[in-house]
Amino acid sequence: MADSKESEKKESITPVKNIPSFNPxxxxxxMYRIIEGKKTRVQPYEGIVISKKGKGQSKTFTVRRIGxxxxxxERIFPLYSPNIEEIKVLRTGKVRRAKLYYLREKKGREAMxxxxxxxxxxxxxxEKKKIVKKEVKAKVVKKxxxxxxxx
Numbered sequence: 173m174a175d176s177k178e179s180e181k182k183e184s185i186t187p188v189k190n191i192p193s194f195n196p197x198x199x200x201x202x203m204y205r206i207i208e209g210k211k212t213r214v215q216p217y218e219g220i221v222i223s224k225k226g227k228g229q230s231k232t233f234t235v236r237r238i239g240x241x242x243x244x245x246e247r248i249f250p251l252y253s254p255n256i257e258e259i260k261v262l263r264t265g266k267v268r269r270a271k272l273y274y275l276r277e278k279k280g281r282e283a284m285x286x287x288x289x290x291x292x293x294x295x296x297x298x299e300k301k302k303i304v305k306k307e308v309k310a311k312v313v314k315k316x317x318x319x320x321x322x323x
């Protein structure tokens with residue numbers, strides 16, 4: 173009997189909203205409903221997800237953005253809040269950590285670059301491949317010339 177009561181509670185807690193799957197490192201836009209007196213409006217909040225915590229209905233995620241003057245602003249959202257109208261995943265990031273707290277120490281644009289380190293490595297590899305290909309072509313061109321000269 174205790175099991176059936178627990179399952180009923182879990183079903184009643186389960187939210188009906190469709191929430192997209194996102195991870196730390198992703199850039200998201202959260203449409204959050206704000207109540208000011210008798211008026212309500214929707215405020216978009218866009219930034220990088222730096223952490224996800226909790227389980228069940230108490231799950232939260234932290235979004236960090238760079239505000240005016242280059243100051244970092246973080247906001248913690250309950251995942252199943254009735255005030256969240258919509259969550260859009262704008263860009264997926266490739267990171268190796270679950271918590272991106274190291275972004276707090278970075279300033280300005282550095283704090284918003286999640287995938288940039290990976291791109292730099294790829295560019296260096298591509299440049300090395302181009303240099304190797306040029307050297308191979310140069311060697312191939314020289315060999316036939318030496319054969320024709322010997323005849």
